[in-house]
Every structure is written in structure tokens, then in C-alpha cells.
Amino acid sequence: MQPLDPEALAGDSNAVMDFLAEYYRDVDKYPVRAANLEPGRLRELLPKAAPEVGEPMEEVLEDVRRDILPGLTHWQSPRFFAYFPMNASAAGLAGEMLSVGLNVVPFVWAASPAAAELETVVVDWMAQLLGLPRRFMFSGGGGGVLQGSTCEAVVCTLAAARDRQLARLGHEAITRLVVYSSDQTHATFQKGARLVGIPPSNFRAIPTSAASGYGLTADAVRAAVDRDVALGLVPLYLCATVGTTGLGAVDAVREIGELRDYLDGAELADSVSTNPHKWFLTNMDCCCLWVANPRALTSALSTDPEYLKDDVGIDECTGKPAAIDYKDWQISMTRRFRAIKLWVVLRRYGAAGMRAHIRRHVAAAQWFEQAVAADGRFEVVVPRRFSLVCFRLAKRCVGDDDAAANGANRDLLAAVNASGQAFMTHFVVDDRFLLRLAVGGASTELLHVKEVWELLQGKADEVLQRYQRKAHRM
Amino acid sequence: MQPLDPEALAGDSNAVMDFLAEYYRDVDKYPVRAANLEPGRLRELLPKAAPEVGEPMEEVLEDVRRDILPGLTHWQSPRFFAYFPMNASAAGLAGEMLSVGLNVVPFVWAASPAAAELETVVVDWMAQLLGLPRRFMFSGGGGGVLQGSTCEAVVCTLAAARDRQLARLGHEAITRLVVYSSDQTHATFQKGARLVGIPPSNFRAIPTSAASGYGLTADAVRAAVDRDVALGLVPLYLCATVGTTGLGAVDAVREIGELRDYLDGAELADSVSTNPHKWFLTNMDCCCLWVANPRALTSALSTDPEYLKDDVGIDECTGKPAAIDYKDWQISMTRRFRAIKLWVVLRRYGAAGMRAHIRRHVAAAQWFEQAVAADGRFEVVVPRRFSLVCFRLAKRCVGDDDAAANGANRDLLAAVNASGQAFMTHFVVDDRFLLRLAVGGASTELLHVKEVWELLQGKADEVLQRYQRKAHRM
Numbered sequence: 001m002q003p004l005d006p007e008a009l010a011g012d013s014n015a016v017m018d019f020l021a022e023y024y025r026d027v028d029k030y031p032v033r034a035a036n037l038e039p040g041r042l043r044e045l046l047p048k049a050a051p052e053v054g055e056p057m058e059e060v061l062e063d064v065r066r067d068i069l070p071g072l073t074h075w076q077s078p079r080f081f082a083y084f085p086m087n088a089s090a091a092g093l094a095g096e097m098l099s100v101g102l103n104v105v106p107f108v109w110a111a112s113p114a115a116a117e118l119e120t121v122v123v124d125w126m127a128q129l130l131g132l133p134r135r136f137m138f139s140g141g142g143g144g145v146l147q148g149s150t151c152e153a154v155v156c157t158l159a160a161a162r163d164r165q166l167a168r169l170g171h172e173a174i175t176r177l178v179v180y181s182s183d184q185t186h187a188t189f190q191k192g193a194r195l196v197g198i199p200p201s202n203f204r205a206i207p208t209s210a211a212s213g214y215g216l217t218a219d220a221v222r223a224a225v226d227r228d229v230a231l232g233l234v235p236l237y238l239c240a241t242v243g244t245t246g247l248g249a250v251d252a253v254r255e256i257g258e259l260r261d262y263l264d265g266a267e268l269a270d271s272v273s274t275n276p277h278k279w280f281l282t283n284m285d286c287c288c289l290w291v292a293n294p295r296a297l298t299s300a301l302s303t304d305p306e307y308l309k310d311d312v313g314i315d316e317c318t319g320k321p322a323a324i325d326y327k328d329w330q331i332s333m334t335r336r337f338r339a340i341k342l343w344v345v346l347r348r349y350g351a352a353g354m355r356a357h358i359r360r361h362v363a364a365a366q367w368f369e370q371a372v373a374a375d376g377r378f379e380v381v382v383p384r385r386f387s388l389v390c391f392r393l394a395k396r397c398v399g400d401d402d403a404a405a406n407g408a409n410r411d412l413l414a415a416v417n418a419s420g421q422a423f424m425t426h427f428v429v430d431d432r433f434l435l436r437l438a439v440g441g442a443s444t445e446l447l448h449v450k451e452v453w454e455l456l457q458g459k460a461d462e463v464l465q466r467y468q469r470k471a472h473r474m
Numbered sequence: 475m476q477p478l479d480p481e482a483l484a485g486d487s488n489a490v491m492d493f494l495a496e497y498y499r500d501v502d503k504y505p506v507r508a509a510n511l512e513p514g515r516l517r518e519l520l521p522k523a524a525p526e527v528g529e530p531m532e533e534v535l536e537d538v539r540r541d542i543l544p545g546l547t548h549w550q551s552p553r554f555f556a557y558f559p560m561n562a563s564a565a566g567l568a569g570e571m572l573s574v575g576l577n578v579v580p581f582v583w584a585a586s587p588a589a590a591e592l593e594t595v596v597v598d599w600m601a602q603l604l605g606l607p608r609r610f611m612f613s614g615g616g617g618g619v620l621q622g623s624t625c626e627a628v629v630c631t632l633a634a635a636r637d638r639q640l641a642r643l644g645h646e647a648i649t650r651l652v653v654y655s656s657d658q659t660h661a662t663f664q665k666g667a668r669l670v671g672i673p674p675s676n677f678r679a680i681p682t683s684a685a686s687g688y689g690l691t692a693d694a695v696r697a698a699v700d701r702d703v704a705l706g707l708v709p710l711y712l713c714a715t716v717g718t719t720g721l722g723a724v725d726a727v728r729e730i731g732e733l734r735d736y737l738d739g740a741e742l743a744d745s746v747s748t749n750p751h752k753w754f755l756t757n758m759d760c761c762c763l764w765v766a767n768p769r770a771l772t773s774a775l776s777t778d779p780e781y782l783k784d785d786v787g788i789d790e791c792t793g794k795p796a797a798i799d800y801k802d803w804q805i806s807m808t809r810r811f812r813a814i815k816l817w818v819v820l821r822r823y824g825a826a827g828m829r830a831h832i833r834r835h836v837a838a839a840q841w842f843e844q845a846v847a848a849d850g851r852f853e854v855v856v857p858r859r860f861s862l863v864c865f866r867l868a869k870r871c872v873g874d875d876d877a878a879a880n881g882a883n884r885d886l887l888a889a890v891n892a893s894g895q896a897f898m899t900h901f902v903v904d905d906r907f908l909l910r911l912a913v914g915g916a917s918t919e920l921l922h923v924k925e926v927w928e929l930l931q932g933k934a935d936e937v938l939q940r941y942q943r944k945a946h947r948m
Contacts (some may be wrong), residue, residue: 021480027478050820104758111549
């Protein structure tokens with residue numbers, strides 16, 4: 001057995017590449033949401049134990065085709081409009097193959113200097129593309145790191161904020177720390193706060209409303225913080241979101257930023273994070289986290305065991321700030337060479353290509369929003385931002401009845417998803433059930449958005465007729 | 475731009491495969507540790523901003539060859555004996571390509587049922603191969619999950635243990651919770667404990683000694699726990715290790731397990747974790763975590779936001795235990811389809827192949843240990859377990875002087891690593907600096923171990939002559 005024999009490597013990989021090329025030729029033909037939704041079915045199909053003797057790659061791939069593909073939801077289908085899409089791309093796959101193929105671990109600088117440095121370069125590139133302030137770039141005294149997910153980023157920055165406060169107040173004060181977000185903030189934030197030991201009774205999900213487009217306002221934040229301070233609690237961390245998951249709402253970041261003095265000891269926008277694995281053609285996983293003060297982060301996350309002390313043989317470098325031990329910028333010690341993936345994506349498509357990719361989805365969502373608004377049976381629930389459209393069948397079409405309107409919209413979503421021709425998910429705001437069209441799949445084009453609109457119109461006819469008959473009978 | 479066009483996909487991927495095949499043909503020729511150890515060098519070579527227009531894959535790969543490879547430490551070299559090696563393999567790469575190529579997100583069951591189920595199958599397979607008790611398998615009421623690293627597994631199980639205690643004692647009790655490990659336990663454990671909010675003053679690193687091969691003993695644990703209980707503290711979590719990083723020491727797991735009543739409310743060996751990405755031919759990243767009581771884990775980690783409620787369209791399944799939302803078994807919501815990678819590895823090599831792979835390394839380490847023991851200049855510092863050999867130049871060869879012995883061993887390690895012909899790391903125990911030969915690289919064979927022994931002998935001559943001359947002059 002020669003696990004890294006170049007011939008074996010090429011053989012197995014070529015078989016997979018052929019499989020994937022075929023998959024992407026056909027991906028549009030699969031039902032988007034898994035056709036087989038019976039729990040336990042795959043377990044029944046597979047043997048109860050690993051094979052004793054190795055099998056050929058062709059057999060393995062045949063099993064993937066026969067047993068696994070029918071049970072997958074096809075996230076790379078151009079008709080995937082659910083949750084938020086997760087982008088894949090030729091460059092993202094190629095970059096990930098380099099990362100996984102080289103299989104180096106840039107956890108301490110000496111363990112792979114070029115990998116750590118490439119990471120410092122691409123996070124600065126990304127910060128520029130997003131127009132972040134210079135204080136988040138290495139070139140401006142801050143810095144960034146590539147993690148696996150927003151939740152990791154949240155845990156790390158919460159731990160940094162917590163430890164800064166506890167160093168001042170003593171560890172018992174952990175029960176007095178309070179974290180803030182809106183009622184629209186992703187659940188991952190409260191999960192992160194809970195992980196780092198903030199008492200759940202100190203999570204403030206500040207209510208938002210249609211008046212602010214379901215975005216957080218400075219007044220609401222100020223009121224919540226004032227209340228807690230009066231109670232002797234310690235405001236720790238505010239999480240603001242630009243484009244929430246449910247509705248795409250935007251918190252008033254700049255306005256809230258002016259409240260920084262309210263947040264005792266903390267500075268608002270100490271950190272920023274975003275996921276290239278969502279809309280930026282970068283296969284999973286890749287989350288950019290930038291911090292203005294790297295030392296606050298590494299103080300909370302560093303370790304220095306003997307077996308990682310790397311002064312042996314590289315004395316001339318020790319202590320230089322250019323030599324980053326990225327293990328101290330994240331939860332885990334082990335880490336992937338994600339930088340090469342994001343770098344390949346940026347190189348292959350360029351800034352212009354990325355902009356075109358994103359703009360084409362925003363334009364398609366715009367088209368969809370206008371189509372919905374022009375159809376009397378539907379309504380747009382919140383004004384579109386970016387490429388997420390939140391819409392529903394209007395209440396007036398089902399006897400002006402709240403429950404009926406929610407039922408009809410549930411039925412509409414179920415009918416669309418059961419068709420296999422598209423996959424969307426829902427949200428509920430102010431007790432109104434709505435459908436979310438999240439445009440963002442790597443191969444999703446205006447054509448697919450137009451098709452899903454036709455599909456929705458057809459299913460809406462069926463659903464509305466059913467509800468109108470029902471109303472008539474009553 | 476068609477990011478998922480099958481031709482583009484094949485083009486970019488084939489270019490990378492050719493690159494990787496060439497890399498693995500030559501990997502043995504590179505200096506193992508990065509030749510270029512000057513911080514900041516790569517940053518200087520690369521442009522300050524992402525390109526505006528996309529570039530061909532060939533140019534990108536040319537830059538990898540010219541700018542990045544010389545700055546990498548080659549973890550896949552057969553002469554990599556540092557830290558613990560991280561395995562790569564043809565099957566591991568192929569499996570990862572499937573994972574990254576399909577790019578599905580098995581975070582809630584409905585989002586990719588077959589992916590979640592494959593994960594339940596492979597963790598049961600792995601539990602069988604390792605001979606874990608049935609209570610850690612899905613088939614026995616427990617269950618497993620694939621995470622990215624041990625640190626994540628530690629954070630998750632610590633959070634579960636913590637929340638179980640705090641539900642009983644109230645959140646203020648967080649400052650009274652105490653965690654236990656040995657002074658040889660990986661630093662990741664204390665990092666994890668700190669992340670979940672345990673006060674650092676409540677971390678007990680129980681001293682070990684040569685008498686127990688630097689493994690934790692039941693007596694030492696009992697004494698530490700008794701002390702804390704007498705102080706009104708609450709023992710929370712004990713981390714036992716089979717094969718520590720520094721020395722490969724083994725904690726007396728069975729003996730300590732008999733103390734479970736001492737750990738108030740907790741049950742010892744509630745969880746087990748191991749990393750297939752280290753010695754199990756599975757490219758990064760892949761950590762198996764098994765728990766005997768999945769509910770304790772999901773109670774600490776679950777979230778249930780509206781946009782993930784998946785009752786729409788799959789009513790018949792809701793609530794069935796077979797439908798696992800793996801997002802509640804880990805830190806992040808987002809997750810990779812790691813199961814298909816581990817499954818491909820197990821299928822391609824089989825249980826017999828994996829055993830052979832591991833035994834060949836143990837045999838090579840055994841050979842090395844005997845060679846060291848037979849050479850009067852060297853000594854084996856702790857008896858070898860598995861495939862890690864901890865050894866050093868004997869103190870008697872450098873004037874019986876402690877400081878000189880440490881210096882000589884430091885110099886020996888530096889000389890070996892500077893040669894580029896091997897890469898090893900060190901450890902310190904009882905103030906003795908030692909060298910670690912960690913045999914475990916996917917393509918490492920007895921031949922390479924014999925070569926590094928020759929190299930060590932040659933460098934030892936040079937170092938000892940220098941020290942003997944020095945001693946002579948004094």
C-alpha cells in the first residue's frame with residue numbers, strides 16, 4: 001500500500017474528477033431538495049462494518065451514485081434558493097485541492113511560513129475589496145485570519161472581549177456580563193455567547209420592527225444598555241449584522257458605532273467577519289475574521305506548550321511580529337491551508353469577476369422583486385437588500401384571514417419544494433409566514449429565477465383556488 | 475464567467491492534479507522544514523491587492539511553484555518526524571474532493587439527509603475498529619460526530635458537562651467548577667476549558683513522573699479531587715490521554731474510570747475523541763468525537779431559529795431520532811461533508827490496510843528505539859509506546875553536565891533540521907531536553923527511519939566532538 005504514490009493519487013483523483021464533471025453536467029436535473037426523505041434509509045443500505053479489504057475507487061463511486069446522490073439536497077443546483085447558498089466554483093475546488101493535496105498545517109509560523117504569510121496577504125486583499133478601515137489590515141496594525149465559520153469567529157471574539165473585562169473585574173464578574181444583538185441576529189451569536197459562559201439570562205435580543213426594516217437602531221441599543229447598567233450589569237459585546245439571515249435586514253452600524261462609550265471598556269467594531277464560502281465562489285469552509293487589536297484576540301487564545309516552542313533553529317526570527325502563530329487566532333490548534341483556496345479564487349476570477357458575479361445575482365433578485373410586486377396575488381414583505389427577496393401570498397387573497405394566509409404560504413412553499421424544481425426556505429416575522437428567495441448559487445442565472453417565478457405562479461393558482469373553495473364552503 | 479462549467483471544472487482540477495502528482499514525485503527532494511525562514515518574504519513577493527482581472531490557472535500554479543513551495547514545511551515528506559504527522563493519501567484526497575466538489579451542508583437533516591446518515595454510519599464503523607464500548611455507537615444509544623479538531627471536541631464536551639452542572643447549581647457556580655488533566659495533557663485542553671469560561675485558577679495539571687511513565691494515576695487524581703471537594707469546589711471534567719503529544723504517555727484510563735463516583739454528577743468516559751487526520755490516512759481535517767449521551771451534548775449546543783425549522787414538507791419525519799441535526803453536535807452551524815472522506819478512506823484501504831499502515835510505523839519506531847538503545851552515545855528517555863520515540867544524547871557523553879547535555883541535544887536537533895534531510899521536534903521532561911521521532915507520515919517507511927538514524931549518528935559525532943573540545947578547554 002503506497003498511499004501517496006503519484007499514480008494512485010492521479011488514478012483516484014481522475015476518477016473523482018470525471019464523477020464531478022458528470023455531476024455538474026446533470027445537477028440541474030436532480031430534484032433540488034433530497035428526493036429521499038425517509039430517515040434511516042441510507043443506514044439500511046450500507047454494511048454494518050468497514051470492509052476488511054480495500055475496494056476499487058470505481059465501486060466506491062458507483063455506490064455514491066446509487067445510494068448517496070438520491071439522498072442529497074443539491075446545494076450546487078442553480079435552482080437552490082434556500083437558507084443562503086454556499087458557493088462552489090472551479091477555482092474554489094482547485095484551490096481546495098491544493099490545500100488538501102499539500103496538507104500542510106500553518107498552526108505555528110515555522111510549521112509552514114509561506115502558508116501563514118499567504119493568509120496575511122489574502123485577508124488584507126479581502127479587507128480592501130470590502131472597503132474595511134485600514135485598522136483591520138495587517139498593513140494598518142490590525143489583522144485577519146481565515147476560520148471555518150462565523151460561529152468560530154464569534155466564539156473567539158467573545159472570548160477576547162470577556163477576558164479583557166474579567167482581567168479588570170475578576171472571574172466572578174462573568175455572571176454580570178451582557179451581550180446584545182437584535183431579534184433578527186443569527187442564532188449562532190447566542191450559541192457562541194453560551195459557549196463562552198455568558199449566562200443566557202444576560203442575552204439581549206433587542207426587538208426590531210418594520211419601521212427600521214427590522215434593523216437595529218441606536219435608540220433601542222442605548223435603552224437596553226442603560227437598563228443593564230442601572231442594574232449593575234456590565235455591557236460586553238454588541239453584534240451588528242449587515243444582511244440578516246431571515247430578512248436581509250441591515251443594522252444601523254454607523255449610528256450604533258457612535259454609542260461606543262456606552263459599551264464599558266469595549267470599542268464597537270473591534271472585529272468584522274464575513275464568509276467567502278457563501279457568495280464568494282469559495283468552496284467550504286472559509287470565514288474571514290478581522291480584528292483591530294490582534295493582541296486582545298491572542299491573549300484569550302494563545303497557548304505555549306513546550307512541544308510547539310519553535311526557537312530551535314530559527315532564533316533570528318523569534319519575536320518578530322511578522323511571524324504569526326495562527327493557532328492563537330482561532331479555537332483549534334490544527335488548521336487547514338485555507339489561504340491558498342481563497343487566493344486561487346481571487347487570482348482566477350479577479351476583483352472584476354467577483355463583482356460581476358455578485359451584481360448578476362442582485363440584478364436577478366431585483367427582477368424577481370419587481371415581478372412579485374406587479375402580481376396582485378403576492379406582496380413583498382420587506383424591501384429587498386442585496387439578493388434576498390422576502391415575499392408571500394397577500395392576505396387579501398385568502399379572505400383577509402391571518403391564519404389562512406400563513407397556511408396558504410406554507411402550502412405554497414411545500415408545493416414548490418415537493419416539485420423538485422426549486423428549493424426555498426421560509427421565515428416568520430410579526431407572525432407572518434413568508435417565503436425567502438435567496439439568489440446566490442454559483443451557477444444561478446436570471447433564467448433560473450424566471451423559471452422559479454413561473455413555478456410559483458402556477459403553484460399559487462392551485463393553492464389559492466383551494467383556499468378560496470374552502471372559504472366559500474364556510 | 476461560468477464558475478461551475480464542467481469544462482472549467484475539469485480544466486482547473488486537472489492542472490492541479492498534474493501539479494500535485496509532480497509535487498509528490500519530488501516531495502522527498504525538498505528540504506523538509508521550510509528552507510526560507512525569513513518572516514515577511516512572501517508578503518514582499520506578492521502584489522498589495524487582488525488582481526482586477528482573472529488570470530489563467532497555469533500562472534497561478536507557476537507562482538505556487540516559485541514563491542510558495544520554498545516557504546512551506548513539507549508535512550507529506552517521508553522524512554517528516556516532527557509534532558505528530560498529518561496523514562494524506564490518494565483516498566483521502568479523493569474523498570475530500572468529493573466533499574468539496576458536492577459542497578453540501580449537512581447541518582440540519584433535511585439539508586442533506588444522506589450526508590448526515592453517512593456520518594452516523596462511519597462513526598459507528600470507526601468505533602468498532604477502535605473497540606469502543608457499544609454505548610458510544612448509535613447502534614448502542616450513544617453516537618458520534620465528525621468535527622475539525624480535538625479542540626472543538628473538547629470545547630463541546632466541556633460545554634455539555636458545564637451546562638449539566640450549572641442547571642443544577644445555578645450559573646454563579648461556574649467559578650467553582652474544576653477541570654483535571656495531567657501535566658502532560660495537550661495544551662488544547664486548557665485552551666478549551668478557558669474558552670468555555672472555567673476560571674484558569676481551577677485548572678489542575680496533575681503532576682506525573684517517570685514512575686508511571688508520565689501517565690496519570692488514579693491515586694494522583696483522587697488526591698487532587700479530594701483537595702478541591704474539601705475547598706467547596708465542584709469537580710467537573712477529567713481529560714485522560716492515551717498517547718500524549720510530548721512523550722506518548724498513557725494515562726491509566728481503566729483505573730481512573732473506577733473513580734467515577736468522585737466526579738460529582740459526571741460519569742467518566744462520557745466522551746472519546748481521536749483524529750483520523752493524524753495517522754489514519756485522512757487528509758485534514760477530521761476528528762471523531764463519540765458521546766455516550768447525545769442529549770447532554772445537544773442540550774448545550776442546540777439552536778432552533780425559525781429559518782431552520784424544517785417541518786415544512788417533511789412532517790412525517792419530525793421528531794424521529796434517526797433524523798439528526800448535526801449542527802447541534804458541534805460549535806458551528808456550517809459544516810463540511812467530512813463523512814464521505816472518511817468513508818472513501820475506509821472503503822479504499824479496508825480495515826486490513828489501515829492496520830498494516832499503522833503496524834508498519836510501529837515496527838519502524840521499534841527498530842529505531844533498538845538502534846538508539848544499542849548506541850552508547852544515546853539513551854531512550856521514556857519507553858516507546860506506539861510509534862513515538864523520545865531519545866537524547868546521554869549526559870555521560872558531555873561531562874555529566876545537565877546544561878551541557880541539554881545544549882548538545884538542542885544543537886543536535888538544530889543540525890538535523892538545518893540539513894533539510896529530516897524534520898523533528900523536541901520536548902522537555904524533568905528539565906531534560908529530548909528529541910522526538912514521531913513516525914507516522916503516510917509515505918514514511920523503515921528505509922526513511924534508517925536514513926534519519928544515520929543522519930543522527932553523523933551529526934551526533936560533530937556535536938559531541940564540539941562539546942568534548944569545549945570541556946577539554948575548561
